[in-house]
Amino acid sequence: MLSSTDFTSASWELVVRVDHPNEEQQKDVTLRVSGDLHVGGVMLKLVEQINIPQDWSDFALWWEQKHCWLLKTHWTLDKYGVQADAKLLFTPQHKMLRLRLPNLKMVRLRVSFSAMVFKAVSDICKTLNIRRSEELSLLKPPGDYFKKKKKKDKNNKEPVIEDVLNLESSPTASGSSVSPGLYSKTMTPIYDPINGTPASSTMTWFSDSPLTEQNCSILAFSQPPQSPEALADMYQPRSLVDKAKLNAGWLDSSRSLMEQGIQEDEQLLLRFKYYSFFDLNPKYDAVRINQLYEQARWAILLEEIDCTEEEMLIFAALQYHISKLSLSAETQDFTSESEVDEIEAALSNLEVTLEGGKADSLLEDITDIPKLADNLKLFRPKKLLLKAFKQYWFVFKDTSIAYFKNKELEQGEPVEKLNLRGCEVVPDVNVAGRKFGIKLLIPVADGMNEMYLRCDHENQYAQWMAACMLASKGKTMADSSYQPEVLNILSFLRMKNRNSASQVASSLENMDMNPECFVSPRCAKKHKSKQLAARILEAHQNVAQMPLVEAKLRFIQAWQSLPEFGLTYYLVRFKGSKKDDILGVSYNRLIKIDAATGIPVTTWRFTNIKQWNVNWETRQVVIEFDQNVFTAFTCLSADCKIVHEYIGGYIFLSTRSKDQNETLDEDLFHKLTGGQD
Numbered sequence: 001m002l003s004s005t006d007f008t009s010a011s012w013e014l015v016v017r018v019d020h021p022n023e024e025q026q027k028d029v030t031l032r033v034s035g036d037l038h039v040g041g042v043m044l045k046l047v048e049q050i051n052i053p054q055d056w057s058d059f060a061l062w063w064e065q066k067h068c069w070l071l072k073t074h075w076t077l078d079k080y081g082v083q084a085d086a087k088l089l090f091t092p093q094h095k096m097l098r099l100r101l102p103n104l105k106m107v108r109l110r111v112s113f114s115a116m117v118f119k120a121v122s123d124i125c126k127t128l129n130i131r132r133s134e135e136l137s138l139l140k141p142p143g144d145y146f147k148k149k150k151k152k153d154k155n156n157k158e159p160v161i162e163d164v165l166n167l168e169s170s171p172t173a174s175g176s177s178v179s180p181g182l183y184s185k186t187m188t189p190i191y192d193p194i195n196g197t198p199a200s201s202t203m204t205w206f207s208d209s210p211l212t213e214q215n216c217s218i219l220a221f222s223q224p225p226q227s228p229e230a231l232a233d234m235y236q237p238r239s240l241v242d243k244a245k246l247n248a249g250w251l252d253s254s255r256s257l258m259e260q261g262i263q264e265d266e267q268l269l270l271r272f273k274y275y276s277f278f279d280l281n282p283k284y285d286a287v288r289i290n291q292l293y294e295q296a297r298w299a300i301l302l303e304e305i306d307c308t309e310e311e312m313l314i315f316a317a318l319q320y321h322i323s324k325l326s327l328s329a330e331t332q333d334f335t336s337e338s339e340v341d342e343i344e345a346a347l348s349n350l351e352v353t354l355e356g357g358k359a360d361s362l363l364e365d366i367t368d369i370p371k372l373a374d375n376l377k378l379f380r381p382k383k384l385l386l387k388a389f390k391q392y393w394f395v396f397k398d399t400s401i402a403y404f405k406n407k408e409l410e411q412g413e414p415v416e417k418l419n420l421r422g423c424e425v426v427p428d429v430n431v432a433g434r435k436f437g438i439k440l441l442i443p444v445a446d447g448m449n450e451m452y453l454r455c456d457h458e459n460q461y462a463q464w465m466a467a468c469m470l471a472s473k474g475k476t477m478a479d480s481s482y483q484p485e486v487l488n489i490l491s492f493l494r495m496k497n498r499n500s501a502s503q504v505a506s507s508l509e510n511m512d513m514n515p516e517c518f519v520s521p522r523c524a525k526k527h528k529s530k531q532l533a534a535r536i537l538e539a540h541q542n543v544a545q546m547p548l549v550e551a552k553l554r555f556i557q558a559w560q561s562l563p564e565f566g567l568t569y570y571l572v573r574f575k576g577s578k579k580d581d582i583l584g585v586s587y588n589r590l591i592k593i594d595a596a597t598g599i600p601v602t603t604w605r606f607t608n609i610k611q612w613n614v615n616w617e618t619r620q621v622v623i624e625f626d627q628n629v630f631t632a633f634t635c636l637s638a639d640c641k642i643v644h645e646y647i648g649g650y651i652f653l654s655t656r657s658k659d660q661n662e663t664l665d666e667d668l669f670h671k672l673t674g675g676q677d
Helices: 004-009 039-050 117-128 145-154 200-208 213-220 228-234 240-249 286-301 309-330 342-354 359-367 458-472 482-496 505-512 521-525 529-540 548-560 640-653 666-673
Strands: 011-018 027-034 059-063 068-070 088-092 094-100 106-112 136-139 164-167 267-272 371-379 390-397 400-404 416-419 424-430 435-444 447-455 568-574 581-585 589-593 600-605 609-615 620-625 629-635
Touching: 011 039, 027 039, 039 059, 106 117, 117 136, 117 666, 213 286, 228 521, 240 568, 240 581, 267 286, 286 309, 286 548, 309 482, 309 529, 309 548, 371 458, 390 458, 400 458, 424 458, 435 458, 435 600, 447 458, 447 600, 458 482, 482 548, 568 640, 581 640, 609 640, 620 640, 629 640, 640 666
Parallel strands: 011 088, 094 267, 106 164
Antiparallel strands: 011 027, 059 068, 059 088, 094 106, 136 267, 371 390, 371 447, 390 400, 400 416, 424 435, 435 447, 568 581, 568 629, 581 589, 589 600, 609 620, 620 629
16 A cells, blocks of 8 residues: 555656657657646756757647646646646747738738737737737638638639738747837827828837838738729628628637637738727827728628718729829838927827817816707608608707707707617718718617608708717717717718719729729629729719828728628527527627618617626526616527627727826736636
8 A cells, every 4th residue: 555645756657749840740758757746847857858959938838638728837737637648738839820911911920829819919919010909809710711712813824822921030939028110109100190101210110020111011001902803702792690600700819829729820810800999090000090991991892881882982982092092102212201300299299199179168068068959850760651751840968859849849848858878870861862861779678769860951960960979979069079070970971972073184094993993893783884983083083182091091980980880790599589680799889680681679888788797508698787677698600708708898998098008907808808707
């Protein structure tokens, strides 16, 4: 019989497979260990036995059966539960990964396979010079995503070799802190805010970064338009259910790449996951703005988001304009730009940052909440009734809208008073047809109340639309964002305003435009090429004077104004229901959508959420709202953790403020999204 002390001192053989970077074959190394030996000691023994002089600092132990890293080197084998039958792999923590960026450019760089995806994405974004990495994540596309592209290449007479931007020399390889490249938290502008080129004073910062001047321009400038044939190959009409299946591939931000089965040199998509873009600044965000523009552009071209034909032509005109400016900007020599006076630039930027509103209007904002009052037409849909609008006197104050039979009755009881906090606001506009409508979906206990407002002209529409949008977020017209929102809406309407003047002068430009490159394949089929080119050039007259970066920002703003913007879809089954529904997750709300008709049924605002959790046994998400309202659902198109992380992620992003100096509370993110606490 052996005593207990004999058991603790007993040693046993542990086989570790070593992933040699310079050898194709992995080799097994047998060590004599005991349960009280800590992981760091195992690694030391291993390196001594391998006896190859090299830097082993990036290597760590991976437990294949348990699918986890043994990163706590002070823990003993007993504490981890490692026994003689454990299959351990001694492998580098940083490995090569191929990422398809929003502009479809492929980047190959070294990424941590042991850090949580949230941290890995942060390091990737610093290498690529993209601020606000918390808005992005990694998406594993369906299995046939890349295969389709290869089939497309086989049809060509000559083999196509994809141009991959190789950033293998990235400083993340050593596991040390990431070199800033052009990534700066200082007040000094690092990009020209007009054309997005790197400021010449920052060229010296490139010396130790893989993001050279040339690579920076590849990421910060728009790629040439795809041919109509390539666009047609990529285009796939998708239902809401199809879109829901695509969103199943988001990686878990609280686990590492290795834990999620990602292989070395695998292809993933780097995408903006959360549609809440904070502090977009042309002086620092040329790459971020361009990649955001590209993601929006492809969403429009591939009809991942719906828009009217009129809006499609506006997007086409902006794309054409950006494409022309990008080609001319790329031919310029960056070093010819004038030197930036750093102190003057810092003071200028500080002035813009601090300029929230004039001092005299600030007191007015506090003491007096503005109101709107005017004649508008109203329509409340009812079954078996034609769409007939009736005029009323409307008064908008705080976050509520009330209407009366006429102006003289304003001091009495209104016909109806509605609080717009939490409602859906959808534009219903046709500029050419002089139609300026606002569709309101107001949440009630058993679903949504629908009503339509009709304005007489652009200015009236812009004021009321901006007021409704702010009220839906719980803000009044006293908020500093009201006037800029009015101006944004007016600007977008003017872009839609068709201008036939100077069409003859621009007809020569038809020669250098392939109009089918700038619209979705379905839209292209409806029009002859010359007719489409003429309409795009007509719309282009309204944006022809815009600088490059402003045009991209205007495209992003127009994308944000679309009714479906920011909605990520999942197929779910609500508790007590016998049919499947679509759950739309947005930056500020959840929407229950009828899967068959696509019509919103109910909206829940994040501001009304008291708590939410996941029952991991039944895979059910349970959410509690104010006034003891509960909803529960199981996810059918994706793991419930993905939806849970989306909700927590948006709530986390709502806590950001400019005084944080870009530092993030990573622990809070994992607390809100992890789902295990």
